[in-house]
């Protein structure tokens with residue numbers, strides 16, 4: 081990907097105040113794009129967006145509900161984007177158990193509103209709708225899901241995202257045939273990276289325990305995860321948006337997996353790695369209490385399509401992704417009053433990653 085593609089491109093991001101959205105804002109600004117965002121205020125305190133004052137990187141910073149079509153459409157009209165990234169969502173599986181109705185409305189009606197606004201705003205060349213690896217029907221059968229695998233969703237979050245996939249496909253078929261805009265959906269796994277203070281995330285729990293010299297409680301110490309860094313799928317989305325915007329854009333319409341590598345690391349080893357990086361004396365205690373909610377034992381994506389057509393692949397092993405994440409938090413807590421330094425560090429991480437990846 082040549083950086084020149086993004087120079088002065090007008091980009092509209094929904095969910096720009098969230099974890100992935102904030103990374104997208106920083107990366108796109110670094111690449112020279114003019115970015116507008118539409119989302120609710122960030123929830124966690126601290127949070128990436130407010131603490132690094134990312135609003136100053138934006139052309140427009142709209143704070144409104146994705147369920148409000150009129151406000152969304154006006155915001156898009158005013159921003160006149162060439163490219164749209166739709167990330168706004170109720171993004172937590174646990175929250176979806178407690179608030180299923182809002183999860184469904186935000187994720188499904190929100191996506192419909194976005195697609196409808198995209199249809200009406202003719203200057204948009206490409207749109208990426210972000211769903212998740214949880215959209216597949218997962219019966220713990222050790223399948224490596226590819227883009228044609230059956231959709232499903234055990235919990236409400238997963239099923240709402242599977243609905244977004246079906247909705248986007250039918251919207252494209254029904255209304256976008258003669259439209260200039262090319263639309264794709266993207267599916268990636270749980271990501272880690274600096275700035276994710278979302279509740280119930282193990283990396284955040286580790287960082288807070290080590291920073292505040294508290295004991296660290298972990299459940300399922302032997303559970304393994306592939307721990308994909310957020311820059312990996314985000315750069316895949318950028319590459320795909322570039323292809324969709326090109327003269328052969330039609331070929332790239334559809335769904336794309338950007339899954340993590342098959343290399344796993346256990347929760348206990350993650351905690352030990354963090355402890356070492358923070359030079360912490362905190363005790364790691366294994367909690368007996370088990371999670372009641374359903375969690376897939378095995379979830380793996382086949383991302384061969386992204387490799388074949390975009391040359392996209394995962395570059396960093398879980399240990400490296402975790403090191404980058406813990407390093408980021410270390411810099412953040414050591415420079416709380418120096419936002420510039422944390423932003424420079426974030427950009428440095430991206431510059432180093434960009435040097436490593438061949439498809440960029």
Ligand SMILES: NC(=O)c1ccc[n+]([C@@H]2O[C@H](COP(=O)([O-])OP(=O)(O)OC[C@H]3O[C@@H](n4cnc5c(N)ncnc54)[C@H](O)[C@@H]3O)[C@@H](O)[C@H]2O)c1
Nearest residue numbers: 095097098099100119120145146168169171212269270271
């Ligand atoms: N972070 C991950 O590991 C991961 C993995 C797979 C898929 N995803 C998907 O990627 C996207 C971004 O994830 P994230 O981790 O940054 O989530 P996040 O929870 O950090 O951010 C969600 C964003 O959506 C906005 N939002 C939520 N409800 C809204 C509403 N009603 N109206 C307007 N905006 C609203 C929030 O304000 C925020 O900006 C989501 O669609 C999520 O489902 C994330």
